[in-house]
Amino acid sequence: MNNLTKMKIAKPAYEVFEAFVDPEKIGNFWFTSSSERWEQGKTVTLRYEEYNAQGDIKIIEIEENKKIVFEWGANGEGNLVTIxxxxxxxxxTIVEVQEEGFRENDDNLILQLVDNKEGWVFMLTCLKGYLEFDVSTLRGGLVKE
Incomplete structure (x- = not known):
């Protein structure tokens, strides 16, 4: 099962693309840091200092200024994300984030989809704030407890 989230950003696609793949920029709206530039075939470590968490993503596909596909989650059991x-x-630029890999027979499916949608809407809102208004203080504000 898939979950799709969209948002319009008042910037050209190349600026939006660079915000995701450039480790110097991603910390302004999403993760605290990225271990390196996102390139096809690489495994990148993303860190959230606010939540004392980190995880790896595998970059599956990059189409410059058009598409980013990565997998995240444990032991190859994770979800596939297409931006x-x-x-x-x-x-x-209309940014579309589609995450696939949710299991339809999971008892917590609805909760997972709602939580997932909330996360993507928050990230895209932070991206919009960063690129359109140079606001880089939003990303650590999501409270999950």
Missing amino acids: TLNEAGQSN
Whole structure:
């Protein structure tokens, strides 16, 4: 089962793409840090200092300024995430995040999908704040307890 989240960002696709793949930029809206630039075939370590957490993602596919596909989760049992950048005119980009791998027979499926949607909407809101308004203080604000 898949979960799709979309948001319009008032920036061209190349700026949105760089915000994700550049380890100097990702800390302004999503993770605290990224171990390296996101490139196809690499395994990248992402850290959340606020939550004392880190995890690895495997970059499956990169199409510059258009698409990023990665897998995250434990032992190859994780979900596949596809971030698609669709230009809408010269200065707008529709960012689509599709996460797949949710198990339909899981008793907690609805809770997982709602939690997942909340996370992606929050991340995209932080991305919008960073790219459109140069606000980089939002990312650590999601409270999950």
